[in-house]
Amino acid sequence: MATDQLSRTFAALSDPTRRAILAMLSQGEATVNDIAAPFEMSLPAISKHLQVLERAALISRGRDAQWRPARLNAVTLAPAADWIDGYRRFWDRSFDALDDQLTSEEKGTTND
Amino acid sequence: MATDQLSRTFAALSDPTRRAILAMLSQGEATVNDIAAPFEMSLPAISKHLQVLERAALISRGRDAQWRPARLNAVTLAPAADWIDGYRRFWDRSFDALDDQLTSEEKGTTND
DNA sequence: TCTTTAATTAACCACAAGGTTTATTATTGG
DNA sequence: CCAATAATAAACCTTGTGGTTAATTAAAGA
Numbered sequence A, B: 001m002a003t004d005q006l007s008r009t010f011a012a013l014s015d016p017t018r019r020a021i022l023a024m025l026s027q028g029e030a031t032v033n034d035i036a037a038p039f040e041m042s043l044p045a046i047s048k049h050l051q052v053l054e055r056a057a058l059i060s061r062g063r064d065a066q067w068r069p070a071r072l073n074a075v076t077l078a079p080a081a082d083w084i085d086g087y088r089r090f091w092d093r094s095f096d097a098l099d100d101q102l103t104s105e106e107k108g109t110t111n112d
Numbered sequence C: 001t002c003t004t005t006a007a008t009t010a011a012c013c014a015c016a017a018g019g020t021t022t023a024t025t026a027t028t029g030g
Numbered sequence D: 001c002c003a004a005t006a007a008t009a010a011a012c013c014t015t016g017t018g019g020t021t022a023a024t025t026a027a028a029g030a
Helices: A005-013 A016-025 A032-036 A043-055 A074-085 A093-109 B005-013 B016-025 B032-036 B043-055 B074-085 B094-109
Strands: A059-061 A070-072 B059-061 B070-072
Touching: A005 A016, A005 A043, A005 A074, A005 B005, A005 B016, A016 A032, A016 A043, A016 A059, A016 A070, A016 B005, A032 A043, A043 A059, A043 A070, A074 B074, B005 B016, B005 B043, B005 B074, B016 B032, B016 B043, B016 B059, B016 B070, B032 B043, B043 B059, B043 B070
Parallel strands: none
Antiparallel strands: A059 A070, B059 B070
């Protein structure tokens, strides 16, 4: 995998288990056992997914006795959202109004 | 890699070469040689990246004699953008105004 | 038909991803 | 100290990724 932040972010999001974990954490902090409960998967597998998310800075982890609560660090998603938004005009019809407006203005002022 | 569409989309975006290819294609169609030119990478390597992008439905490809022009299929990005937007309130300060407003209304109307 | 150009396929390599089971570490609490 | 709980580490397996070079297919055109 590439080592830049955006690549790590997208790579971390490319697994449905990890996206589900982020969804859980949007409800609040959770321990590894909490997180693992809904999945038909071993605890070490979940632990590895959490490591991927942590290396991507999508979560951070604390320490409370033998528990390592994980919490969402959603700000890491901002650059990914911004990157995709750079392409929004290529698909989102709500940009057509703006495009039409710009086209009309151009026709009116620079019609040569 | 997981086989669902969202996972394929994020996985395809997790490589900087592929993101650069999408950026090129946002300027218009291009052939494999066109696309490969700026990269210090063999033609087969670029061909493989294009295959990943095509399997993810981020590009589509035509045929013009021995050329296979690729073009951007940005609508595939919409579900990825929507997914990330579901987390925007966890980082975007522009949502704070909305949050504050909702909190104030709640205080004013259901203060028990 | 033969050559040239465009692109993919084949075969290979190194390494990372995602999973397993077993073993260890860390910490609490009787 | 010892047992129980929480979590990670180690070792292993299979498959995919990202790259290479060499060979092959596809089409155009002299």
